[in-house]
Amino acid sequence: MSEKEIKNLEEIFEARIARDEKIEPKDWMPEKYRQTHIRQISQHAHSEIVGMLPEGNWITRAPSLRRKAALLAKVQDEAGHGLYLYAACETLGISREELYEQLHSGKAKYSSIFNYPTVTWADIGAIGWLVDGAAIINQVPLCNTSFGPYARAMVRVCKEESFHQRQGYEIMLTLCKGTPEQKAMAQDALNRWWWPSLMMFGPTDAESTHTEQSMKWKLKRKTNDELRQQFIDQTVPQAEILGITVPDPDLKWNEETGHYDFGEIDWEEFWQVVKGHGPCNKERMKARVGAWEEGEWVRDAAMAHAKKQQEKKVAKAS
């Protein structure tokens, strides 16, 4: 293809996105669009399956049968999200094995929030309330993103996430209505998860590298700072209902702007965790790589068995 022809295709492509048409896997797309989507969708998929680990940490210790079943179902939903996000990613011409390889080698990133430990039961509530809450704010705009398979996956993911968030908040509510010890547990969880949740929206707009292109492709509709502000505005009144305190002495309602002002985020901590030196980065990777390596003989057996069955079928037919 000549340069001119490619340029022409690109123009048609951008025009389709501008008209809110969906791009499907078989459609022509610029290489950069493909690569950006592989990166973002796989990062999202990885976040789902790494995210199973901190919550999975409490399945065996959940305090009641009802909570245990709900937590199992939630972690299972995350596996399901991982599954269809990987499938969406595979339509862009990359295999699940390659995607895992990128995760295991550290080339691909996942949401840093999952590198924090879940040390009490209240953390399960806080994750549902705050982490899923932040995820929803990040993800709802993606239901209208330009790449069809991603947009459709996100519709389903968002529905389930919103259920998880209510569930998490309900855990917090139960704790806050419980004994002083339970309420203290809830407060402690909020103290530890608040700032990492704010970091989930990524660096400030001034520092963010992908925003402009992502806006054009509708991978992003609002900036990191706008989404973060939306999260804070939405979450602070929920903490008030719980009767626990957001751990930010600078947090204050601003009549003029109609938003909460808030304190400085510790970006040094953010970058430390992103670069692989958070409290649980190593454990999370060890768990994922371990599961994959220990599962190799199982996957090999399934392949070998399927092949044998196929051969038997062929032998029978001939």
Added chain:
Amino acid sequence: MEQQHLYNYILGIADNNLILGQRLGELCGHGPNLETDIALTNIALDLFGQVRSYYQYAAQILGEGATEDDVAFLRKEREYRNVLLVEQPNTHFGYVIGRQFLFDVFHYLFIEQLQHSNDETLSAIAKKAIKEVSYHKRFSGDWIKRLGDGTKESQAKMQEAIDALWPYTQELFEMNAFEKEALENQVGVNLPELKEAYDEQVGQVLQEATLKIPENPYFHKGGKEGIHTEHMGYLLSDLQYMQRTYPNMNW
């Protein structure tokens, strides 16, 4: 049948679900691939669903405001009545599948009969569970075949697991005093009668999987009387952690 005895009979059924579900819960997020992870979690969810129905019934018999969680979490190790098979650890995926399969075949035959119990609650629980358990049996049986008749390595690993778990299968068919009383009252299931079908079905799948039925004639028992393997205390430490550390709270 005396209510306290019925209570103990119910625990003998339900504790198997609880302990096996707890074992499967340990695996969530650590399976060989996402699909098996999801499927095993599904099975755990079914087992916990069933266990809640059983324990709600048991709690009702206990009276005095007892709840399903009191029954599930607040007993001593010697008061849990599950068979030894279900408490065996997740040594590797072959053990997970082997344990599941050896239990599922029994569980299906058991639930099938429990549907005819003249205790309406137990019969209703069984009728609801039968479809689920039928799926469990198919899932674990299919995996036995994949691993047995897969690669050389997988065959050896699957055989190792079957050999290790086999000594725990006999206990499934032995009746304790509560089970005998339940049978006499047409509440319970005749366990020895299930053995023939069990051996046949297990044998068929193992054969198809190119696996040998262990010839070891030595079996272990004790779970039904509350005498467990050394694994059980650790499993219960996790299970009961919250209820023991923070007693008398709502969660």
